[in-house]
Amino acid sequence: MQFRLSRIWLPAAILACAAFAADISTDYNHHADFSRYHTYSWIGVNAGNQLWQDRIMNAVDGALAAHGWSKVPSGGDAAVSAFGRTREQDTLETFYNGFPGWGWRGWGGMGTATTEVVPERVGTLTVDIFDGSTKQLIWRGNAQNTLSSKPETNDKHLDKSVDDMFKHFPPASKG
Secondary structure (H helix, E strand, O other): OHHHHHHHHHHHHHHHHHHHEEEEEEOOOOOOHHHOOOOOOOOEEEEOOOOHHHEEEEEHHHHHOOOOOOOOOOOOOOEEEEEEEEEEEEEEEEEEEEOOOOOOOEEEEOEEEEEEEEEEEEEEEEEEEEEEEOOOOOEEEEEEEOOOOOHHHHHHHHHHHHHHOOOOOOOOOOO
C-alpha cells in the first residue's frame, strides 16, 4: 500500500513544486568583460508602488553584493534598472468525470468534461545592467511567476526568483 501511495503522491508533489517555480531567463553581451565591473548605481525601479520598488531594489542589491559588486550613489562601473509588472492571465482547467468517451476492450462509458477559465495574476520582473560609461546593455534577467494573494508569499517568490536570476552571474569572460 505504501508503494502505491508514493507512486501517486510523488508526481503530485513534483507538479506542485513546478507550479510555484518561476520561469527565469538571462542573456548578456558576450563581448563584455564582466571582470572589470565592481560597482553599480541604480538608474531606477518601476514596479507600480513604492513597497514593491523597495523590495525589488533590496533583492537585487543582495544578489549583486553576494557576487562582490558594491552599490555607489552614482557613477558606478555599471548602471542597474528594474521593471516589475503584474497582469491577468487565464488558465484553462479541465476536469473529467466518468470515462472520457473512450472504450476499453469494447466497453466504454459516457463521460463529461468540464473546462473552467481560472484567472491568475502573473508577476514579471526584468533587470537590466548597462555599462556605466558606454550606456550599452550588458546583461538582462527576466523572471515570471504566478502571484499569490498573500504579500509575504510573493515576497519570498521575489527573493528566490532574483537569487535564481543571478545564480550564474557574472558570466564568465569569453576572452
